Amino acid sequence: MHDLSLADIISGLQAGQFSSTELTQGYLARIDELDRQLNSFITVDHKAALASAEQADQQRAAGNEAALLGVPIAHKDIFCTRGVRTSCGSRMLDNFVPPYDATLIQRFNASGAVSLGKTNMDEFAMGSSNENSFYGAVHNPWDTDRVPGGSSGGSAAAVAAGLAPAATGTDTGGSIRQPAAFCGITGLKPTYGRVSRLGMVAFASSLDQAGPMARSAQDCAILLNVMAGQDPLDSTSAAEPVPDYCTDLDAPLSGLRIGLPAEYFGEGLDATTEQQIRAALQELEKLGATLVDISLKTTELAIPTYYIVAPAEASTNLSRFDGVRYGHRCEDPEDLLDLYTRTREEGFGDEVKRRILVGTYALSAGYYDAYYKKAQQVRRVIRDDFMTQFEQVDVIAGPTTPGPAFKLGSKGNDPVAMYLEDAYTLAVNLAGLPGMSIPAGTADGCPVGLQLIGRHFDESRLLNVAHQFQQATDWHQQRPSLSQETAA
């Protein structure tokens, strides 16, 4: 049962082949059985999940036909959930139980979905390996010595391992796409503003975007239908009309122009990964698309730009964690300064502190123009570079990551080495574009992700391309062999 796609689950529930309670019990049992190896969940509330599954079954019996009625999914622990601890992977919020739901959670609840639990993540979504969690690293189900990617590593590992049919994630610089690539699942980062940020713990406000992580493009389309839309409580959410993302999935790819930026196939790209990506692109060509060599000259600027803009915004977004109104508070503060400095020393992990300090520096007197303002200017240059390319191509494609999942602990203590992992994903956030990662082969026994980048609000086209690819290939059907026996 854990191999079912979301589409299968929906039709199975509708046809009465199984109940939501049975499904939910099945996934919970699997989590109990296998998650010790993966550590992909921070919080699982069996009772609440089963109660909501039973309720969904009753509602179905009463004629309710909500889109995801009774469908179990997992949520990244960055989304505030009423009455359920929302830690954001941090000691700072280890005791935080919000009295409200994020807009995204409200939408899933309204659609009848059942929450299995909250998935592990890099602390405050800062990381590319999921090693930065207060709750411990997540392991890649394809090879538990490897990272699942980050920051939505728990969601990616859970979906890949069949602990949940789908999950939500967030992507500030690649946090949906990179773990999706590393774990062999399909992940979509929508256009900035497509999905409400309300109730999603903020990392970098002008970059953060929530999106679906699932087994296939079709499943992502089903989820995005529930997630997308303007939120009057999020000023940055877009007024753009929301299409039915399932409608265009079957459109043929003939006439589609796919741009291949030379910079995404250059130095630093693992050879096997490149080979797999090129093979996948040929597959798309066979499906009728035209491949066009292009150049995105600003590619190398994405890392330095991102690592100023994101920390700057994060440094002030995280000022609210001060031990006064909620969350961690140090014991017996001597005075106000001690309350602040010790609470924040204890509550934040090393990478979070590092980024707060970098961001504080970039905004401070005398450095603002050279760092923050400059980075925001370069950001426009990067976006304009994409816009120019989109005049001649419909989609830009390349590898999601420079190589397959790396080993836990292998990046050492140099933050910059870790940042280079994001070389292909960051620019998409800086430009506010939609981006996807779909499984497109394996390297070193682990999945390789093909990244598709679209024009603003052109998620339908990305899903169409991905779906067509998945109709012709079976990379997205491959599963890691994870069983009780391999448990440590």
Place this chain on the structure above:
Amino acid sequence: MSWEMVIGLEVHLQLATQSKIFSGSATAFGAPPNTQANAVDLAMPGMLPVLNAEAVRFAVMFGLGVGAEIGKRSVFDRKNYFYPDLPKGYQISQFEQPIVGRGEFVIPLADGSTHTIGITRAHLEEDAGKSLHEDFQGQTGIDLNRAGTPLLEIVTEPDFRSAEQAVAYLKSLHSLVTYLGISDGNMAEGSMRCDINLSLRPSGTDELGTRTEIKNVNSFRFVERAIRFESARQLDILEDGGSITQETRLYDADRDETRSMRSKEVANDYRYFPEPDLLPVVFDDAYIEAVRQSLPELPRDKRQRFADEYELSDYDAAVLSDSRELADYFETVAKHCGEAKIAANWVQVELLGQLNKADLPLSECPVPAPALGGLIARITDGTISGKIAKQVFEAMWNGEGDADAIIEAKGLKQVSDTGELESMIDEVIAESPDQLAQYQAADDGKRKKLVGYFVGQVMKRSKGQANPQLVNQLLAKKLS
């Protein structure tokens, strides 16, 4: 050496919106602590600001009211600092692109002259919460009800040269914003708080001296006192050859002194940058024009109109246009009685006198403006005399009904029946042979004075109800 005082003011004005600037929480004053502080105001994780349209409109109204440039594109910024009454660790404010740019403010001074000062800018921002220092076992209590109340920070050029000018400005500003209806202007409740930037320089020089900033002064009287104290303090230091430390000071009303704020000693680096949770606020001309059309008549226009249209003295026009409420009251009275000058007199003397005596604000006045107009109409049509009218006014104040009802019930109608008056006059003359003799012996000049006795007697006999003009006419005839 003689010294010149240079003052610039920053006023934090709470805007009279129903809800907060970035959330749907109420802004009412005096609610139990933290009952008007919700997820956004408490900076709960994931919460986002959404801008209140009314706060924006009020800011634009102010800008138009001082003839300022309106920022057609204004941007909110984060001002970063840690303080327990600032839940997000930053205040959403405006830095480089405020909603209101340069403007001008003409202040009427007590001597009838005016002084023009420059408005540098006015920007929207959110208020902080309150720290309560009552002892909670050595701890401070934080109430965040006020956090997120919309503020308009109005910054002037350093154009004031005396405490009087500063206070006159604040009074005019108070009048303007209450006219506009954008703030209740209640200083006691903190709706209008003033920061004073003050420095001294040798008279005749242009360069500014080192200034101190006195924070959060919340009454006109305290502003005046704080300026007097601080300028004297600085003068002492400078005359002794010392130098002024640039710092933030606090005015302590109990001790009537300013003192340095220890907690602000560390130089702040506010790290302003554009608030990424909000987008630029952009207006078109049509919006600004619509707001302009909605503006009420402003204090100085009204003052001028009162002087021109009702032929009031400058003084009367100024008093009556001081608040929109009083001006509206006066105009209603004038309209109902048709005699603006008499109305002006009655409003200023009788009405304000009674209110003052009873310590009531105009809003709680028991005599509505149309009723007072009705009373004055009875004077002008000769139904009652001015003297009787005061008696009627007393009765109206005590809730005994409108003028006509009281005149009727108490039988106060003026006697204008010639026959009746003539017989009264005859009786008075008959009873006053000495005065009559005196009168007849006197020359014209003295007679004018002596006739008063007879008028008084007639008025007394009529219990004040005789029409005094008619009595004078008839007496003149009878006595000649």
Place this chain on the structure above:
Amino acid sequence: MSIAEDDIAQIADLARIRIAPEQVAEVTDSIGRILTLADQLQAVDTTGVEPMANPHDAVQRLRDDVVTETNQREAFQAIAPAVESGLYLVPQVID
């Protein structure tokens, strides 16, 4: 861009984060590396380029001035570290 340990102390102060003395050197080193990475930006000619604060160059929507929130003090203060008489408590603030 090299950054000194003193600079780190100053930023840590602004950010209200205590850094244990034994960690200062390591933190300084890693932040120095990140800033060196960022220094690549200085080579980009951005003359006349408007800083991009929002990917869509969209403008702010306005909310009607309506009170939509009700008192939820109890729920919010149930998760607070220290409250008394409806107030959040912090160590004495001295002005």
